[in-house]
Amino acid sequence: xxxxxxxxxxxxxxxxxxxxxxxxxxxxxxxxxxxxxxxxxxxxxxxxxxxxxxxxxxxxxxxxxxxxxxxxxxxxxxxxxxxxxxxxxxxxxxxxxxxxxxxxxxxxxxxxxxxxxxxxxxxxxxxxxxxxxxxxxxxxxxxxxxxxxxxxxxxxxxxxxxxxxxxxxxxxxxxxxxxxxxxxxxxxxxxxxxxxxxxxxxxxxxxxxxxxxxxxxxxxxxxxxxxxxxxxxxxxxxxxxxxxxxxxxxxxxxxxxxxxxxxxxxxxxxxxxxxxxxxxxxxxxxxxxxxxxxxxxxxxxxxxxxxxxxxxxxxxxxxxxxxxxxxxxxxxxxxxxxxxxxxxxxxxxxxxxxxxxxxxxxxxxxxxxxxxxxxxxxxxxxxxxxxxxxxxxxxxxxxxxxxxxxxxxxxxxxxxxx
RNA sequence: CGGGGCGUGGCGCAGCUUGGCUAGCGCGCUUGAAUGGGGUUCAAGAGGUCGCUGGUUCAAAUCCAGUCGCCCCGACCA
Numbered sequence: 210x211x212x213x214x215x216x217x218x219x220x221x222x223x224x225x226x227x228x229x230x231x232x233x234x235x236x237x238x239x240x241x242x243x244x245x246x247x248x249x250x251x252x253x254x255x256x257x258x259x260x261x262x263x264x265x266x267x268x269x270x271x272x273x274x275x276x277x278x279x280x281x282x283x284x285x286x287x288x289x290x291x292x293x294x295x296x297x298x299x300x301x302x303x304x305x306x307x308x309x310x311x312x313x314x315x316x317x318x319x320x321x322x323x324x325x326x327x328x329x330x331x332x333x334x335x336x337x338x339x340x341x342x343x344x345x346x347x348x349x350x351x352x353x354x355x356x357x358x359x360x361x362x363x364x365x366x367x368x369x370x371x372x373x374x375x376x377x378x379x380x381x382x383x384x385x386x387x388x389x390x391x392x393x394x395x396x397x398x399x400x401x402x403x404x405x406x407x408x409x410x411x412x413x414x415x416x417x418x419x420x421x422x423x424x425x426x427x428x429x430x431x432x433x434x435x436x437x438x439x440x441x442x443x444x445x446x447x448x449x450x451x452x453x454x455x456x457x458x459x460x461x462x463x464x465x466x467x468x469x470x471x472x473x474x475x476x477x478x479x480x481x482x483x484x485x486x487x488x489x490x491x492x493x494x495x496x497x498x499x500x501x502x503x504x505x506x507x508x509x510x511x512x513x514x515x516x517x518x519x520x521x522x523x524x525x526x527x528x529x530x531x532x533x534x535x536x537x538x539x540x541x542x543x544x545x546x547x548x549x550x551x552x553x554x555x556x557x558x559x560x561x562x563x564x565x566x567x568x569x570x571x572x573x574x575x576x577x578x579x580x581x582x583x584x585x586x587x588x589x590x591x592x593x594x595x596x597x598x599x600x601x602x603x604x605x606x607x608x609x610x611x612x613x614x615x616x617x618x619x620x621x622x623x624x625x626x627x
Numbered sequence: 628c629g630g631g632g633c634g635u636g637g638c639g640c641a642g643c644u645u646g647g648c649u650a651g652c653g654c655g656c657u658u659g660a661a662u663g664g665g666g667u668u669c670a671a672g673a674g675g676u677c678g679c680u681g682g683u684u685c686a687a688a689u690c691c692a693g694u695c696g697c698c699c700c701g702a703c704c705a
Contacts, residue, residue, distance in 0.1 A: 221654065221666065222639045226698055246697065298705060318705065352628075352703055360704080410705035427704080467704095538664055573665040580665090591664065 232357030247354025328484030342369035398525025404439035419469035522583030
């Protein structure tokens with residue numbers, strides 16, 4: 210993409226309604242814009258990051274044998290009355306009457322719908338286990354949306370559901386998901402901790418939360434700096450001083466952002482919604498469920514919370530909107546522009562996703578914007594460099610500048626992108 | 628929902644306490660010129676019913692009431 214005809218509106222100053230760093234930078238770097246409180250539009254750069262995160266999630270889900278589906282956001286309220294959660298969830302659920310006078314809701318989560326789906330087609334233990342997932346927009350009328358996309362009323366979630374014939378099967382799927390979640394967050398470049406949590410209204414026997422330590426986090430957790438063991442603050446008293454697991458590390462209260470949560474649901478939904486199958490002995494048994502969620506928008510915000518400096522975002526390579534940005538610091542129509550275009554085409558030819566800053570702006574503006582939007586590699590092209598047959602490659606993360614000969618640029622870029 | 632704060636061109640703000648001529652500043656935007664490696668300079672422009680409604684007054688961005696919106700703390704967070 211060439212910046213001169215792209216929609217990447219960066220801001221020099223932070224809009225006054227942003228408080229936390231990820232929100233400020235997402236606005237300034239032109240990733241998002243607010244429509245109303247708790248509802249955001251994703252601009253091209255923001256959407257690209259979302260898509261990168263989705264790609265990583267899909268790869269990991271598919272490789273553990275989960276299959277992708279897409280469930281409706283529009284749902285009948287009756288389904289929720291049947292499961293017993295209608296009253297429980299209350300005002301958070303967006304509720305309305307359709308033209309046939311039928312009470313409808315916009316899905317805040319999908320246990321009910323998926324259970325209903327599966328029960329109609331799964332009749333025998335021979336059809337189990339099944340693991341399904343989707344990446345979809347959830348709607349929650351939050352009492353207090355805040356911190357940009359960290360708590361919003363409309364957000365993208367990956368939710369997966371496992372269906373097993375017994376607890377042994379559930380435990381296996383839960384454990385596979387646990388591993389996949391670690392892989393996903395690792396690949397997204399996040400440092401995270403896993404805490405035992407309170408399943409809350411979701412129900413079930415146990416749950417684990419995947420948390421990114423960040424001052425702006427809304428959740429408090431107790432975390433052992435030595436062995437990494439953690440528990441969510443709600444689940445246990447905060448009186449403990451030493452880690453209950455390794456007995457050595459200090460147990461300290463930390464703020465964190467919840468980016469994933471996995472639950473062993475058991476028969477909490479399958480029983481009331483009558484999702485049953487015939488077991489080996491011909492008995493009618495409810496399916497044993499697990500459910501596994503990831504906040505896709507939150508991964509983006511959390512990645513920024515963990516990877517930024519005073520100049521802007523520092524994207525982990527795996528989720529960066531572009532892999533490299535070419536900075537044409539001379540504005541003239543001369544050889545440097547020709548070379549920048551040539552390099553752009555060549556990188557494009559070897560499938561490197563590159564942004565060419567060919568705007569009629571001064572060098573300073575381009576440097577500032579490049580730092581702000583945080584693309585890992587900055588390829589700096591100028592008359593000065595070209596005279597000595599060179600291109601500068603600046604690493605956003607360290608600020609290190611590598612000078613390479615023109616003919617070696619592609620090779621070096623490939624090398625740096627590994 | 629309780630407490631607090633804020634709404635003035637696209638963005639950031641001043642003016643409001645103590646009402647008074649054509650409502651200001653910085654950035655951005657348009658045009659021209661110069662400049663050209665870390666948010667360039669000069670000149671000329673465009674752009675605002677001061678969130679909205681009502682009230683007080685000769686006169687309201689400014690005072691009063693209501694209302695809408697936004698942010699923060701708390702409650703809540705499946």
